[in-house]
Amino acid sequence: MEKVDLDGAFGSFDEHWSPRLAGELNGQAVKLAKAEGEFVWHEHDDADELFLVVSGELRIELREQADVVLQEGEFVIVPRGVEHRPVADDEAEILLFEPSGTQNTGDVEDELTTDVERLE
DSSP states (O other), X not given: OOOOOHXXXXXXXXXXXXXXXXXXXXXXXXXEEEEEEXXXXXXXXXXXXXXXXXXXXXXXXXXXSOOEXXXXXXXXXXXXXXXXXXXXXEEEEEEEEEETTOOTTTTOOOTTOOOOEEOO
């Protein structure tokens, strides 16, 4: 077992929208990411996705319902198949929880599509 210090983990990288794998359990990935600006509209056909804001503010824009604004310490679960776009007006630090192997841009190939790097 290895504990993860969130402050240290977030301090180990600077890139936005480039998640880092912090751990895995029961086929699920725990990812950390820094967010700033707009991400790409996308959906995950086979995976629910949890967004937990560690610091800052994150807005989850949804095409078919009202946006969800998350403050530090709040989370939302975006159900599979729901098109969404995360947006951070200022830098936010977020924890993502989703099935291992889930592509960050879901059903979209984009310049923001990236492989998940493991935290060092």
